[in-house]
Amino acid sequence: MVFADGAGCGDTAAFLRGGSAAQKRLIVALPLCGNTEKEGMGMLGTQYKKILDRMPAGVFVFDERLRVRFANAAFRRSFSDRAKGKGTLKEALGCGEDCADCGDSPSCGGCALRNVMKAAVRDRAEKTETVSAGAYHAGRREKVAVRIRILPVDEKGKLYLGLTDGIYQTEIEREMISARQIQRRLLPAGKSMGGVTYSYLYVPSLEIGGDLPDVYELDGRTYGILADVSGKGISAGMLSAFVRAGFDRREPSLALALGKLSEKFRELNPDERSYITVAGVAIDETRRTIRYVSAGHNAPILLKTGFGINEIESPAPPISNWMPDFCYEEREIGFEKGDILVLLTDGITECSNSAGDRFGIERTESVLLQSRGAEDFIGKLKNALGVFSGGRFTDDITAMAFDL
Numbered sequence: 212m213v214f215a216d217g218a219g220c221g222d223t224a225a226f227l228r229g230g231s232a233a234q235k236r237l238i239v240a241l242p243l244c245g246n247t248e249k250e251g252m253g254m255l256g257t258q259y260k261k262i263l264d265r266m267p268a269g270v271f272v273f274d275e276r277l278r279v280r281f282a283n284a285a286f287r288r289s290f291s292d293r294a295k296g297k298g299t300l301k302e303a304l305g306c307g308e309d310c311a312d313c314g315d316s317p318s319c320g321g322c323a324l325r326n327v328m329k330a331a332v333r334d335r336a337e338k339t340e341t342v343s344a345g346a347y348h349a350g351r352r353e354k355v356a357v358r359i360r361i362l363p364v365d366e367k368g369k370l371y372l373g374l375t376d377g378i379y380q381t382e383i384e385r386e387m388i389s390a391r392q393i394q395r396r397l398l399p400a401g402k403s404m405g406g407v408t409y410s411y412l413y414v415p416s417l418e419i420g421g422d423l424p425d426v427y428e429l430d431g432r433t434y435g436i437l438a439d440v441s442g443k444g445i446s447a448g449m450l451s452a453f454v455r456a457g458f459d460r461r462e463p464s465l466a467l468a469l470g471k472l473s474e475k476f477r478e479l480n481p482d483e484r485s486y487i488t489v490a491g492v493a494i495d496e497t498r499r500t501i502r503y504v505s506a507g508h509n510a511p512i513l514l515k516t517g518f519g520i521n522e523i524e525s526p527a528p529p530i531s532n533w534m535p536d537f538c539y540e541e542r543e544i545g546f547e548k549g550d551i552l553v554l555l556t557d558g559i560t561e562c563s564n565s566a567g568d569r570f571g572i573e574r575t576e577s578v579l580l581q582s583r584g585a586e587d588f589i590g591k592l593k594n595a596l597g598v599f600s601g602g603r604f605t606d607d608i609t610a611m612a613f614d615l
Contacts, residue, residue, distance in 0.1 A: 279303035413608070466539040
């Protein structure tokens with residue numbers, strides 16, 4: 212199904228404006244392929260199809276019954292990898308509506324592409340509409356947006372030519388999917404690092420998130436880093452990628468690693484609205500110690516022991532240009548076998564429900580007290596947040612838990 216994003220008239224993309232003469236010759240050429248509708252489309256030669264298939268703008272031809280008689284490669288590519296070169300509109304678009312015949316679903320009444328095609332047939336006149344569609348690409352449903360221009364091909368109103376531009380918007384959607392896939396590949400891959408088992412929860416509020424969990428081993432110690440950058444969406448995703456590249460995993464000192472990251476961040480010349488908060492831990496199982504550091508991270512590090520839960524805090528400003536010369540400091544705490552260490556972002560504590568109540572640190576600690584281990588805690592926390600918020604998150608939700 213295709214929804215209207217807005218209507219327009221006259222100009223479309225540079226291709227339509229600059230290629231008007233060729234466009235008119237193409238429109239004239241189509242009906243001249245035969246004397247009847249059947250002959251006109253049935254005898255559309257291979258050469259014409261090759262020309263149309265190589266055009267950068269999408270081209271499709273449909274009849275008065277709204278059956279698509281031809282759709283070029285750009286048109287099919289712009290909508291779906293299930294799209295076909297001809298058939299019903301459902302088949303030509305690779306539409307995701309669950310109906311046997313195109314137009315039978317109650318939702319089809321709101322299909323903007325179908326409606327503009329019907330309007331062109333009804334009025335036998337040129338129509339232009341910007342539409343968005345839910346279509347399938349690479350096995351998943353995604354939103355695409357294109358601008359459609361429809362022109363009558365013959366005076367009898369038997370055939371109509373459709374032209375699309377704005378396909379770049381579709382490509383942006385695809386790039387967003389690629390960016391999301393790349394970002395997910397930056398997430399921790401396994402469930403154990405340096406002999407320490409761990410589990411994590413990562414739910415971005417938008418397609419691209421601004422939280423970055425990381426787990427790695429260095430010199431026999433297991434490191435856990437949780438960064439949260441300012442903003443949301445693409446800008447936050449770019450900043451989180453910077454953190455992943457800029458954080459020195461070869462530096463054994465968490466404090467020095469944060470200092471180096473701060474220097475690199477200032478080289479970006481960020482504005483005052485940009486900042487990064489970080490919570491980092493280094494787990495030494497031999498000495499049974501945890502070295503930790505924090506840079507403006509609102510949510511405390513939690514350590515569940517046999518006596519309860521310790522809230523580990525280390526007040527320090529975030530990485531920004533607010534206090535450029537700040538020196539971060541590491542602290543150390545011991546642990547016992549069976550303890551659980553948790554890092555989380557404020558997206559969890561500030562997660563709200565329909566009444567405006569926040570999940571808070573108390574509910575988080577309550578879930579932790581009921582948990583038998585890291586994986587159990589992450590599972591319980593995910594369920595608790597879903598029930599509390601109704602599954603609607605306005606900020607990235609990220610937590611990491613380690614079995615000590």
